[in-house]
Amino acid sequence: MALRPNNNNKRALVTGGAGLIGSHVSDLLLREGWKVRILDNLEPNTHRNGRPAWIPEVAEFVEADIRDRAAVSAALENIDVVFHQAAYGGYMPEIAKYVHVNSFGTAQMLEVIREERLPIQKIVVASSQAVYSEGAANCLRDGLVFPAVRSLAQLSAGDFEVHCPNCDALTTQTPTPEHAPIGGETVYAITKVDQERLVLTWGKQTGIPTVALRYSCTYGPRQSIFNPYTGVIAIFCTRLLNNLPPVLYEDGKQTRDFSFVEDIARANLLAATTDKLDGLPVNVGSGKAATISEIAQLISNALGIPIEPIAQGEFRPGEMRHLTSDTTLISAAGYKPEVDLATGVERYLDWIRAQSDVREYFAEAENMLRAKGIVHKVTP
Ligand SMILES: NC(=O)c1ccc[n+]([C@@H]2O[C@H](COP(=O)([O-])OP(=O)(O)OC[C@H]3O[C@@H](n4cnc5c(N)ncnc54)[C@H](O)[C@@H]3O)[C@@H](O)[C@H]2O)c1
Ligand SMILES: [Zn+2]
Numbered sequence: 001m002a003l004r005p006n007n008n009n010k011r012a013l014v015t016g017g018a019g020l021i022g023s024h025v026s027d028l029l030l031r032e033g034w035k036v037r038i039l040d041n042l043e044p045n046t047h048r049n050g051r052p053a054w055i056p057e058v059a060e061f062v063e064a065d066i067r068d069r070a071a072v073s074a075a076l077e078n079i080d081v082v083f084h085q086a087a088y089g090g091y092m093p094e095i096a097k098y099v100h101v102n103s104f105g106t107a108q109m110l111e112v113i114r115e116e117r118l119p120i121q122k123i124v125v126a127s128s129q130a131v132y133s134e135g136a137a138n139c140l141r142d143g144l145v146f147p148a149v150r151s152l153a154q155l156s157a158g159d160f161e162v163h164c165p166n167c168d169a170l171t172t173q174t175p176t177p178e179h180a181p182i183g184g185e186t187v188y189a190i191t192k193v194d195q196e197r198l199v200l201t202w203g204k205q206t207g208i209p210t211v212a213l214r215y216s217c218t219y220g221p222r223q224s225i226f227n228p229y230t231g232v233i234a235i236f237c238t239r240l241l242n243n244l245p246p247v248l249y250e251d252g253k254q255t256r257d258f259s260f261v262e263d264i265a266r267a268n269l270l271a272a273t274t275d276k277l278d279g280l281p282v283n284v285g286s287g288k289a290a291t292i293s294e295i296a297q298l299i300s301n302a303l304g305i306p307i308e309p310i311a312q313g314e315f316r317p318g319e320m321r322h323l324t325s326d327t328t329l330i331s332a333a334g335y336k337p338e339v340d341l342a343t344g345v346e347r348y349l350d351w352i353r354a355q356s357d358v359r360e361y362f363a364e365a366e367n368m369l370r371a372k373g374i375v376h377k378v379t380p
Pocket of ligand 1 (some may be wrong): 086
């Protein structure tokens with residue numbers, strides 16, 4: 001494939017470049033004068049209408065699976081930097097597919113680069129805050145602690161709070177630094193741990209700079225409205241637009257750190273162009289906590305659809321209670337999120353209103369997740 005450098009500009013392979021984050025990374029790189037090739041299999045759960053219109057004409061588009069060795073090898077030709085975004089995401093019931101797409105797909109790509117001695121200069125891999133078991137916390141007695149995931153027994157009893165691992169006292173949340181223990185409490189999270197460790201370890205072995213960006217919850221225009229398993233902001237919007245109440249798991253007081261997708265794209269460009277983050281797992285987030293109830297309220301207000309959210313005592317084992325990213329490391333490298341939550345939600349709503357087919361897949365999906373034992377209910 002002919003992807004020739006233009007002056008000193010670099011050539012990027014963006015895997016998963018048809019998706020939410022990958023497409024914004026591609027747009028940003030093109031604006032910055034990079035040459036961009038996208039490899040994406042147009043996963044049907046995400047892209048129900050096939051190839052999305054936002055894939056830029058000027059980018060080279062390869063419709064292929066990240067697990068297809070020959071396709072990956074061809075797509076890596078004449079590439080300087082890989083932005084590895086392709087992944088199977090969310091709370092789907094499949095186990096083998098997560099491991100195959102995320103872990104195996106990444107492993108094989110690394111193997112191809114090394115075996116073929118490709119002159120790749122850097123790999124930026126999409127990791128996730130999901131690698132942490134639970135957000136860091138403060139205990140009045142013990143100070144900073146790293147609690148484990150809450151047990152099924154605790155959640156089933158309706159106790160959603162995070163207790164100190166040393167003295168069992170109730171804790172308060174605090175931003176989670178990169179040195180917090182990582183593990184992976186869902187199959188998806190395990191594969192995100194795999195991806196970042198594979199890439200960072202391989203980077204140390206080969207001497208090729210690598211960065212693993214642990215994104216916080218990312219939202220924005222182009223977030224699939226077809227995939228009911230990912231993205232709480234997208235799910236709440238589609239429910240409200242269908243005159244259904246947002247469904248809160250637990251009691252809705254759990255908190256997350258939300259990032260607008262264009263900020264995450266900027267973090268990718270930064271990671272590719274600075275050496276300050278090389279070899280490291282790096283949190284990317286807003287550093288601010290928002291409760292899921294607040295998110296529901298914000299969207300309902302912005303849409304002007306006053307339907308109160310409902311909490312039915314349901315929970316998903318393995319989910320963390322609180323997670324706010326400690327962004328000291330990436331901030332020191334020059335990262336500053338530019339789009340706040342209210343503005344970002346407005347921009348997402350503008351986009352979603354322009355979509356012709358905001359259908360509601362949530363109820364169907366929820367029933368399936370319940371049937372497969374992914375969503376549980378508090379025992380009365
Ligand atoms: N959105 C978030 O909140 C979030 C948070 C943390 C990490 N991440 C990570 O960021 C990356 C991008 O996520 P996103 O939110 O843009 O998701 P997305 O689903 O919008 O995009 C992922 C893209 O990867 C493609 N893809 C899936 N399986 C593939 C395969 N087998 N071969 C080739 N392409 C494949 C899909 O078609 C899709 O276009 C993923 O690695 C995800 O794990 C996302
Ligand atoms: Zn304690």
